[in-house]
Amino acid sequence: MAEHVQAKTVTAHHAGKDMGAILKDCAIAAFIAFAIFAPIIGLKTVSETGGLVLRQRWGAVLIATAIVFAGRLALHLLFWSRAPEAGKKAGVLPRLAGRLEPLIPFIGVAMFTAAVILPWLPSTDRYILDLGTLVLTYMMLGWGLNIVVGLAGLLDLGYVAFYAVGAYSYALISTSLFPHILPHWLLAWSFWLALPLSGALAACWGLILGFPVLRLRGDYLAIVTLAFGEIIRVVLTNWISLTNGPNGIPGIPRPSFFGIPFTRGDNGFAHTFGLEYSSIQRIIFLYYIILILALCTNFFTMRLRRLPIGRAWEALREDEIACRSLGINTTNTKLTAFAMGAMFGGFAGSFFATRQGFISPESFVFMESALVLAIVVLGGLGSNIGVAIASVVMIGGFEMFRNMDFLKQVFGQDFDPSQYRMLIFGMAMVLIMIWRPRGLMTKRDPTIFLKEKKAVSADLVAEGHG
């Protein structure tokens, strides 16, 4: 009986959306789109002598409007016309992810293996290695932020502040402090000495910034952390005597292979190990450093989740009041989450500084925070493997924009695909939230269980509640 009724509603659903109504709806959407695009795209203001003039580009407006019309029509025909019960699972992304889920452990192993052997693959060149290093840096940042957002449920929009603190601590310690206090032979070790220091400094900043916001929740917390991120950037830009302001800090020492520098000379890495000198050695070494740092972050997070403090984080995320009434010290719990997340951000920052050799406040804008947050959200808050997949997809996807020169043949030589990557990124953030707000990985493994381990759907956990 129930099936019969359902079947009836399905047909009614189909019949209710005849082509005329769909076309009318699409036409309305196209009209609104035209109104939206007409002034901003259609009339470009160009500075010329004697003031601004307008340059008209109605062709572009029409193309954009046509895209909206076609997109709306496609949505109607492909998704919205589906029967309701099928509609629940509609969408390519969710289905794909649903199929991926049983494979999670294998994906993890496969990614790990691929990451380890990447530098030795015959097709790997410097470009691939640099890209891999970048992906791993963001993966590490994602895992660090995952502690704060995914586990403890504290939405942090200023994570880049700790990245900046780590980078500047390393840069300042290694360029201004160590040359004065360390004996010469120890200077080659400066990366390894400064790394824990910058991590500790970042963790301190995590505490300093975490302390005032203990009482805040949700959106308010997000906006205050954003403000902190901006404050740090403004201070870095304007405190010229310390940070050299917008010009940044050049000449940051490169890491050494436990005291052996990557130089051409007699005491260099290549000579010591009887190899031929090649600049790629340093790149490979940097790649392995960030791989190890990222894996450490992952390992620590996984272990911490099993400790009382990790369980307290997750309990805090689910319900702060219940947490408090059960005797968990929410102050300490929040502060440790901030400090832990900040510490890993600081490590990643010092790696960034040593890899670039030059840092300036421009590298630490809000967009970086948004990018890392997007990686965590796309991956699925609280899921480490999801974050790993998301950072590969996200950073790899960004890089693809650089390599789409074939689009120039379609749109003409002036067309620069990399111009559009942030636009696509912003739209992707919205679309992910609409289609799959829980990210790619929607299963959560409970950290503690009575008899058997039952996977929990992400819909049942309250990430980012507090």
Next chain:
Amino acid sequence: MEYFLQQLINGVTLGSIYGLIAIGYTMVYGIIGMINFAHGDVFMIGSFVALIVIVALGITASTGIAVLMLALILVLVIAMVFSGVYNWTVERVAYRPLRGSFRLAPLISAIGMSITLEEYTRISQDARPKPLQPLIDGGFTVAKRVSDAGTFVVSLSYIQIAIVVTTVVLMTVFTLLITRTSLGRAQRACEQDRKMASLLGIDVDKTISLTFVMGAAMAAVAGLMFLLYYGVIDFYIGFLAGVKAFTAAVLGGIGSLPGAMLGGLVIGLIEVFWSAYFSVEYKDVAAFSMLAMVLIFLPQGLLGKPEIEKV
């Protein structure tokens, strides 16, 4: 003293602009409990639309005063309409499907929308700042001090008067709209209890949409003011102005219209006095620290109701 007076005038002007943007934040937060992160960018869009219309109409400072006034009102209306359409679309595309989703989803979607709007404007209008020749010149001399160091003139420009007067007029109209009309009643009802309001026959979705449109219209007014006052805009003005206006909304008490205006004034004054007496470089730090301090010590704001959390 004269210097102080001048800064006071400047602060009130800036505060009016922030207050107008803050209304959009406070109304949206009041009704659906989310920060419309893209609101600052809607302000930016409003500013751009105003600029484009001004250039298209060919308005310059040499236009006669009567024509200029009429033309600017036309510009204002067009900018308000287009911003309204933008914010309506933003709500429809990015927020409405997420109602009832987990708490972070609308905020993240809003951040995505903010990036989208910024990049869209950057690509369509390029990243260079857009200068506009001043349209309204001149002003009154309020006070004058002649000393050995030279003459310091406290001036109140026509544009500052226009900004403050427009803000006051719009605020009055707006308050009447909220307190006297059925739309305002519906909005207040949705703010108090959305489910109950819908049970009583209020079209909640429509009310929310209209709230976004109204907030955007106010932001567009602020956008035109900003353009006329500073004479230069770019695609990134929405971010800073947005955060500061949000600070103003929080300071005034989120959900409260007079609070938004008061908060805007306070933030404008703080920023201007900080720049005048301490350092220009750190004026944003002052505004941001203010936000943090208000949220920590006075989370309900100056005119807001304290939030009671029930288990």
